[in-house]
Amino acid sequence: MGRLDKRLVGLLVLAAVPPAVEGLVLDVVGFRAAEGLAPQVSAVWPYDTYHDLRWLLVYHDSWLTFAIGLVALILFRALLTTGLVALAWPRQLPRPSLRWLLRRNLVLSAVITAVVSPWASLSIAASVVALSWLLFASLLPLFLLAPFLQRAAVVRSWWRGLPSIELVGWSLLNFVVLTVAGGVTWVVPIGWTGPVSAVAGLANGLLWQRTVAAALLPRRPVKWSRVPVAPLAVLLAFVVPVVVQPLLQLLPGTSPKGRALVLDRPLPADVRHAVIFVDGHGSTYDGRPAVDPNVQEFSYRGMDPQGRPLPYSARDTYKSIATSVGLLATQVDLLHRRTGRPVALVGQSEGSMVSRTYLADHPHPAVDTLAMFSPLINAGRAYYPPVGASEGWGIAAGWELRILFGAVNAVAHSGSGPEEPFIRSLLDNAPFYRNDMMCPVPGVRIVAFLPTTTATEAPPGEFTRVPVFEMPAVHGGLLATPVVQEHLLNFLEGESVSQPEGGYTQLQEFSAAWQAPPLALSLNPVWRAEHLPDPAFTGKVCQSG
Structure with a gap:
């Protein structure tokens, strides 16, 4: 029992410290608009990777910094997940070696980064045009994929078979916990983001314990155990951006x-x-x-x-x-x-x-x-440079959006996309649309x-x-x-x-x-806003420089 308690304490500490550190840093720099992201640092897959990629896609200013950041995030995520899984492993089952877990999580971290990346880039598009349907379209695939990806760290053939009802339930609770925690970080006074994020991290630790147990010790036999359901779910997720907007037009009051x-x-x-x-x-x-x-x-x-x-x-x-x-x-x-x-x-x-x-x-x-x-x-809360630029804030995000919307346009034939002049107007004149x-x-x-x-x-x-x-x-x-x-x-x-x-x-x-973290107005030379008040930090609009 004593050893069990030590393992649980270690799991909770490991899950609580990273969110607390991010929350503390955000409070120190006064980055109010991004405080809601801190509880997600130690969340169960895929929300942890979604957190990482949104920061990276906004805050890189060249292909080199993007590549370095991507490698660093994959390594960090693999190490953290290895520790969380090892500490959450049920005592009644033999646990693989840490080397095996690290090797597995390193590969899976890269795979899940590739799977989640399009939806993280879609959240960047939502920040540029401030359209809720884009934000919903970036989240719905995560709902769909979460129960599958939560098995990936511990089950060898995780891509086959339907996830259990327990995994579905834990993934939904995971989303609720992160949503509530993100809201509370804004409500509490400055200086409390770190402690609130730490409490959310404790909840993440308990969720890791329950999801690992649910994946390794299912109460019922896995259904469709020979069917590669996870790859099919990934393919289905790519349909979401095509259908979300037309479905919203069917709601009452949209005529x-x-x-x-x-x-x-x-x-x-x-x-x-x-x-x-x-x-x-x-x-x-x-x-x-x-x-x-x-x-x-x-x-x-x-x-x-x-x-x-x-x-x-x-x-x-x-x-x-x-x-x-x-x-x-x-x-x-x-x-x-x-x-x-x-x-x-x-x-x-x-x-x-x-x-x-x-x-x-x-x-x-x-x-x-x-x-x-x-x-x-x-x-205009994010940015990416125009086609032809060799560097600039969000350059990788811009190209990922061009590829994603190009694929959508191949089906929808709308002709709209991230490079159209209207969108570039929002990107280039962001200080006005954010503040005035x-x-x-x-x-x-x-x-x-x-x-x-x-x-x-x-x-x-x-x-x-x-x-x-x-x-x-x-x-x-x-x-x-x-x-x-x-x-x-x-x-x-x-x-x-x-x-x-x-x-x-x-x-x-x-x-x-x-939401994706806003790009600070003072960072982007295109905006010439070094001395303008930034609503992402002040929480206010209509502030003169």
């Missing part, structure tokens, strides 16, 4: 018909503005004029010689934000001169980014109202209509200084909701609109564990 409120009916008499509706990424326009002559659809192709918005296709929305801002400036000027009215902008998703950037770069005195639907909150996007503009009334999923898209902390209307929905779905349509019309009529949602902040906090 694009919400734009009909603006385009297919007259404005109420109390609305004194002319209105330009700026639709989002991947939208189309057939050129039909709005019912109300004081309303126009913004055209991503520009205006015809008669001053009418041109029809556009989905690919026209891929252009840079600066180009779209120039087109919007022309359209605002023409509409104002034709109607003599002040102009209100109603932007959705990419349209919100274009409209808000317009107010920062080319404001027209006639534009005094902006309603943003599903703006990309805290976009949700800030007031003098002389302009602003409201942001935010779906609940927005809470999963940005690190915890302050993200807005403008009024918000928050409501359960997915990205791009609010404008189709009758209650939101009513509040938009009230806002256009001059009323104040604000409805923060209870629980929104808590959802932000408990999502923090699964």
Whole structure:
């Protein structure tokens, strides 16, 4: 019994120390946005490797540093896993030698790194564009693969047969523990991240004990014991990015018909503005004029010689934000001169980014109202250089994303990808979208209509200084909701609109564990932001340098 107690104590200490050290370092440097990752250092596979790769994919600035970091992480993970497995091994079974365990875990660490890497890179894409569906698409494969990978360190033929219900249950509990721990690290005061992460590490140690026992001592015979189920599960995981976004479009409230409120009916008499509706990424326009002559659809192709918005296709929305801002400036000027009215902008998703950037770069005195639907909150938190660059922060992540989205586009034929000009706009102008996007503009009334999923898209902390209307929905779905349509019309009529949602902040906090760590603004020379306040460290936005 004494020896058993010593082994358990050793397991708990080994599982608690690495998260505590990372939490302490994050507290010392004040890196608040990344604190939710610390409990994952000693998590059970694959969440430990997911943790490692997100740090590496963000924080490397050349192929050499990426290669060195990748080798170091594989070695570290192999050594730590060997120790955890050895200490968690059931006493009633003979344990292989440490040399055998180390050799096995070294190979498996490299294999699992390769398996998890695409999903870690997808989390980088989620940090760039702040879209919840990308974050979900990076996590769903981990749910699928976790019960299989948790057998890998101890079972020789781990790729064959279905995992037991016990392993499935422990993997789900593993995710819950890491999610809660990540949220608590943000809630506690600075200085407590290390202790909280240590407690989470103790829970990780107990989970290692239970998962190793469940893998080695299954209560029932393994089903499909001759079928290579794990490789099939890996192949199935690669389908996730293709199907997640279309499935989200089937949820209630995601119909694009919400734009009909603006385009297919007259404005109420109390609305004194002319209105330009700026639709989002991947939208189309057939050129039909709005019912109300004081309303126009913004055209991503520009205006015809008669001053009418041109029809556009989905690919026209891929252009840079600066180009779209120039087109919007022309359209605002023409509409104002034709109607003599002040102009209100109603932007959705990419349209919100274009409209808000317009107010920062080319404001027209006639534009005094902006309603943003599903703006990309805290976009540009990661970086990768353009094609042709030989170095730069996130260079390996950029190429992995190009390969991943190239494979998706071979099936979906969307033509969208990590190199399109719109995405590069978010990458290159990240300080504005991280710090100033949700800030007031003098002389302009602003409201942001935010779906609940927005809470999963940005690190915890302050993200807005403008009024918000928050409501359960997915990205791009609010404008189709009758209650939101009513509040938009009230806002256009001059009323104040604000409805923060209870629980929104808590959802932000408990999502923090699964986001990639933001790249510090001061590190990237492309951003020229050495002296700008960084929301990732201050927890606040709209801070001047």
